[in-house]
Amino acid sequence: MLDKKENIIILGVKPEHEGMRLDRFISDGLKITRSQAQKLIDSGHVSIDEAMAKKNQKVKSGESLRIRITKPEAEGLEPQDIYIDIVHQDEHLIVINKPPGLVMYPAAGHSHDTLMNAVAFHAKEMASVGAPLRPGVVHRLDKDTSGLVVIALRDDSYYSLQKQFKERTITRKYLALVYRTMRNRSGSINAPIGRAISDRKKMSTRTRRAKAALTHYKVIKEFGDASLLELVLATGRTHQIRVHLSSSGHPVLGDRTYGKITHLKAGSRTISVPRQMLHAETLGFVHPYTGQDIFFTSPLPEDMKGVISLLEE
Numbered sequence: 519m520l521d522k523k524e525n526i527i528i529l530g531v532k533p534e535h536e537g538m539r540l541d542r543f544i545s546d547g548l549k550i551t552r553s554q555a556q557k558l559i560d561s562g563h564v565s566i567d568e569a570m571a572k573k574n575q576k577v578k579s580g581e582s583l584r585i586r587i588t589k590p591e592a593e594g595l596e597p598q599d600i601y602i603d604i605v606h607q608d609e610h611l612i613v614i615n616k617p618p619g620l621v622m623y624p625a626a627g628h629s630h631d632t633l634m635n636a637v638a639f640h641a642k643e644m645a646s647v648g649a650p651l652r653p654g655v656v657h658r659l660d661k662d663t664s665g666l667v668v669i670a671l672r673d674d675s676y677y678s679l680q681k682q683f684k685e686r687t688i689t690r691k692y693l694a695l696v697y698r699t700m701r702n703r704s705g706s707i708n709a710p711i712g713r714a715i716s717d718r719k720k721m722s723t724r725t726r727r728a729k730a731a732l733t734h735y736k737v738i739k740e741f742g743d744a745s746l747l748e749l750v751l752a753t754g755r756t757h758q759i760r761v762h763l764s765s766s767g768h769p770v771l772g773d774r775t776y777g778k779i780t781h782l783k784a785g786s787r788t789i790s791v792p793r794q795m796l797h798a799e800t801l802g803f804v805h806p807y808t809g810q811d812i813f814f815t816s817p818l819p820e821d822m823k824g825v826i827s828l829l830e831e
Contacts (some may be wrong), residue, residue: 525646528582529675531582540564540575544585548647548682554777558585582815595651610675611668612641612808614772615816618664619794620720623652637669645676657682657688657754662772664819665692665798670806676805681755689802690748692759693738693818695795695825696777698770699745704736707762711755720775721757723765731755733762741829743782744771748799759796771795771825782829789828792821 529547540647544555544564556573558564563586564571571583603615613638618621623634634652638644645654654670656679670676703752712725732752739746745768749759760776763769770779782789802813818826 523671527585527586527646528589529580529585531577531579531583533579535577536579537576539740540566540571541573543577544583546787547583548585549645549677550672558587563587568620573747595631595638595653596635597639598635599639600631602633602636602640604640605666605816606812607641608807609643610672610745610805611670611679613666613668613801613814616664616667616798618819618821620663622658622667623649623650623655629797633667633715634669642788643671645670645673645674647673649712656683658826659792659798660757660760660796661673663796663798664816664822666801666814666816667798668801668803673805675806679732679803686752686754689800689813690751690754690798690802692751693797693822694708694747694759694763695771695791695822696745696747696763697777698741698743698768700735700747700768702735705734707733707735709762709765711758711761721755721761723761727753731758731762733759742828743825746826760794783798784829784831785792787831789825789830791825795822795825797822 535543541552541559545552547558559571562570565584566581593635604612606613613635620634623632647653650656654676656670656676657667659665659667668679670679677789688700709723709731710728711721711723711731712728714720714722715725730753734750735753736748737745738748741760751758760770760773764776769779772778773794774780780791781789797818798816800815801811802811805812
C-alpha cells in the first residue's frame with residue numbers, strides 16, 4: 519500500500535525522447551532541476567518497466583517510468599491555521615485573494631506564517647510537484663502586492679496551469695497607483711528585464727542578460743501627481759510591472775525598492791503611502807479539469823482605496 523504522504527507519477531517515453539539522459543528526461547517531465555531528478559534516481563524512487571533505474575541510464579521509446587515522490591508536507595512545509603480569503607477552492611486548485619504583507623512561501627528569513635503554510639492547513643491534499651516548500655505554485659505575488667493568486671492542488675493541475683502560464687494564455691490584470699500622469703492614455707512598455715548590474719537582488723532594464731518583457735497599460739483616473747493604471751502582463755518577469763513603471767519615470771507609489779516615492783504632496787497635506795500600491799485584480803485561466811474558462815476579480819484593498827480617497831479630496 520502506498521503511504522498517504524507519497525505520490526506515484528507515471529511518465530511514458532515518446533520516440534522524440536529516445537536516447538535522452540534519464541535525469542534530463544525526468545527534469546523536463548516534472549519541471550524540476552537536474553539535481554532534484556538525480557536525487558530521485560539515487561534514492562531508488564525511479565523504476566523503468568518495473569526495474570530499478572540507474573543513474574547514467576538513457577531512456578528508450580516505449581518505456582514507462584514509475585516515479586515515487588514524497589509529499590512536500592514531509593519536507594518541512596508546516597500547516598498553520600492562518601486566515602486566508604479563499605475565492606474558489608475545489609479538489610484541483612485554490613484561488614486566494616492575498617492581502618499585502620503576506621509572504622507567498624517559506625524562504626530564508628520566512629520559515630513560517632506564509633501563504634503556503636496557510637494553504638497546507640486549509641487544503642485536504644496538495645500537489646507533489648514544485649519546490650519542496652511551494653508545491654503547486656505556478657506564479658507568485660510579491661510580499662507587498664495584494665490580489666489574486668492560484669495554487670494547484672493536484673499534479674495534473676500544476677502541469678496544466680504551468681503550461682498556460684508558459685504559453686501566456688493566462689489573463690492577468692493589475693491596478694496600480696503610480697507617480698505623476700502618463701504622457702499617453704494607453705500604451706505599452708516593451709523593455710527587456712534582467713538582474714541589475716549593481717545589485718543582484720534587484721531587476722532592471724539595464725542589465726547584461728535580459729529577457730523580453732512587455733506590459734500594456736491604460737489610464738483609469740488621474741489625481742494631479744498620481745495616476746491609477748490598469749496593467750496587463752504579456753510576459754511574466756520578476757518584478758516586471760514595478761521595473762517597467764520605474765524605468766519609464768512613473769514608479770508604483772510606495773515601492774521602496776523601485777522609485778521610493780512613499781509620500782505625496784496634495785496642497786498643504788502630505789499623504790503617506792503604506793506599501794507599494796499594486797493589486798492583482800483579475801485572474802483568468804482554463805480550468806485544468808473541466809476545460810472551462812474561469813475568471814476571478816478582486817476589489818481594491820482598503821489601503822489603496824484610502825490613498826485614492828485622500829488624493830480625491
